[in-house]
Amino acid sequence: MSTHPPFTISDVRVFGGGALIPGVTHVRVSAGRIAAVGDASVAQAGDAVVDGSGATLLPGLVDAHVHLLPGCTRLAAVFGVTTVLDMFSKPETIVPERSAVAASVRGAGPVHADMRTSSVGATAPGGHPTIAYAPFPYVTGPRDAAAFVADRVAEGATHLKVIYDDGSGAMLDIPALDVPTIEALVTAAHDSGLPVVAHASSAAGAVTVARCGVDVLAHAPFDRMTDAQIRDVARCGVAVVATLSVVDGFPGQDGVMPLLAQPHLAGRLGARWRRLIERQALRWMPPEPPDGAAQRYNTVAFLESGLRVLAGTDAPNPGLVFGASLHRELQHLVDAGFTPGEALAAATSTPAAVFGLADRGEIAAGRRADLVLVEGDPTADIAATQRIRDVWVLGRRVDPGAYAGSEAEHAGVRWQRDSAQKIITAIGEMWPGFPAPQEVRRDDGEPVGRVVPTSGGWQAMTIFGAPLGDPADRDEAVAVVRACGLACLAEPWWARVGDDPVWREARIVEAAPDRVRLRWADPMIDQPPSGQWFGLDDLDLSLDRPAG
Incomplete structure (x- = not known):
């Protein structure tokens, strides 16, 4: 060093x-x-x-529940999160991130947060989170446990992640590990000196994995626990990662994602991540988004029962950003009933103690x-x-400004966007009736735009994702796309690039799903005769001139 x-x-x-x-x-x-x-x-x-x-x-903050993406440790450090604990990532993501952290320790390149990882988590064939991460190795029964843990140790895992989730909490039916397999995994991990973190989203599941001897619950359960269940888990002495900030994946009544409503956090966030979070608000939402009340109740009950509670975000789920969202997690803990000091300990000394980070x-x-x-x-x-x-x-x-606009930021946003598309596609294939974005084509097969299910109805959009009017029912939205999806490309547009607050008039010369070629209307702007390509991560577009 x-x-x-x-x-x-x-x-x-x-x-x-x-x-x-x-x-x-x-x-x-x-x-x-x-x-x-x-x-x-x-x-x-x-x-x-x-x-x-x-x-x-x-002390540097610790996020006790993340999933890695390119550059995430660099982004986390911008917000004072100096250690991240990864709870399921594949080697192709872990290895370059680990190399970047090692370079930072040597004093080379930009500053990165430190990281620990479980590598691939243990789940049943086809179990959670297959949709997000397949292909990866599965655990078919107790006989697989020792070899599975040995492979994770070889990949540099510092803890083991075990998934016990049959999907019932989300009205799904997916394969899950059985109790003998979880017990075998716990034994193999402990024999290798690894603590075991268990994903169990339900109250009953939390009791089951606690009885199996796991060390940490990856979430406070999402349904309200009974007093008997709290006592049962408390007797097992597990620690609990709260992850209360998962509710930030849903916009408020004003349509704004909660993270972006925090000016000090949004102001420290680069434009690419802000745009990504804004666009995440334009997706299908359940009729009644979760309010997190049961999770908050369970978290305080665990604390009052003497269990150690850790702050964790589950970034990069929708609405969550590395580093920034841990500050929201602290707010949620205090809103649940923690004192500010208890919340701060949950993000500093407590995770360090639970995961053996004595330094x-x-x-x-x-x-x-x-x-x-x-x-x-x-x-x-x-x-x-x-x-x-x-x-x-x-x-x-x-350096708080060095990440924004960097290739690392672009790689992270692109990874997140591509991962979300993979999940949407997989859900559509598994459950054909599930609301999902749909492409709209002309009679000759030419794509003219798409319609996206949102909490307010179906949103008509251009081929490159700019909204056309307000949400409506699906047939109305399709009609808008057919009528305006291509015709609007010839109209004047207003565009804003990067962090520049100024909107400028432009013409769209050419459009693709992930970028557009613009020619600015202002003759004083130096630009190529054929215009300039801009990636959509770097651009805001509007048919109407925005106020200001």
């Missing part, structure tokens, strides 16, 4: 991992570690000084210098964690 000049953060309140540390106002960092914690006397001659006046210093999670001499400096006092107002001043990983400062 390369060394970096020592620095001291001065005149700051310090949350040590469980509470504010009385009398501590200064923290010194040297060679990627916390060298000293105390008063002004800890600073040494030659130190750079970071003014912490009016701010609070936190982080607290601000103390000798720990990794994974630190987050935030405006205000989050032990009084949890929303203060969103007002980030600075982030360091192993003492390296994160």
Whole structure:
């Protein structure tokens, strides 16, 4: 690991991992570690000084439930999440991300959060999450357990993920592991020194896997648990990753996705991710989206029963973004009934203890210098964690603007979009009646656009995804696409590129599903005679001139 000049953060309140540390106002960092914690006397001659006046210093945050995508550890660090715990990814995603993290540790390239991974999770043939990740190795019975765990260890897994989910919570019927197989997996993992994290979405499932000896529940169950079920799980002593922020996958009554309604988070997020989240609001929604009340009840009941609760997001599910969504998770924990201090511990010292990460999670001499400096006092107002001043990983400062617009951002957004399309296609094949986007074609077979099921009805869209009018019933939306899908391409459009807030008039010279070629109407803009191609991740388009 390369060394970096020592620095001291001065005149700051310090949350040590469980509470504010009385009398501590200064923290010194040297060679990627916390060298000293105390008063002004800890600073040494030659130190750079970071003014912490009016701010609070936190240990680097830990997201205890993510699934990797390209560049996610770099994005997480932008928001002060300095460790991510992956709960199911395939080697082709893990290996390059692990290499990027290793380079960051050496001081090469941009700063990345650290990561731990389960690699591929254990599930029955065709079981959850086959739709998202197939192909991958399955577990057919107890005899497969030892070899499956050995293969995960060879891939660098630091914990084992086990999936126990028959789909009943979502009114589905999918294969699931049986109890003897789960017990065999737990034994094999523990023999290899791996803790076991179990996905079980229902209250009954949580009781079952807890009795099998797993160490961590990957979610607080989504249906309300009885007192007897809470006691049963508590007797087993498992830890629980809350994942309350999964409700952020559904827009509010104003149609805005919850993450984007948080100005400090949305403002720190690049335009590509903002556009992706905005477009995720234009998808089919259940008639009554989940409100998370049962999950919140279960999470507080677990805490009150003495179990350790961890903050985790399940990013990158719809509406969730690495790093940013952990701050929403903290809000959800406090809204459920946690004190701000309990919520902060759930994202710092508690996951470090549960997963054996003894070198982080607290601000103390000798720990990794994974630190987050935030405006205000989050032990009084949890929303203060969103007002980030600075982030360091192993003492390296994160440049908050370097990720936005980068190829890493583009790769992550593209991976997320392609993964969502894969899932939509698979769902359509498995359940033909399930509402899914439909392509609209002319009589000669030429595609003219598509209609997308949303919470407000069917949305007519151009071939490149720009909305045409308001949602309506399916037949009306199809009629709009047939009438306007191609004709509107000849009309003037308004476009906004990247983070530029200015809308400019343009003509669409050529259109494809993932990009358009524009020619700007302003003759003063320097551009090729035939116009310029723009990827849709970098562009907002509107037929009507937006206000402002």
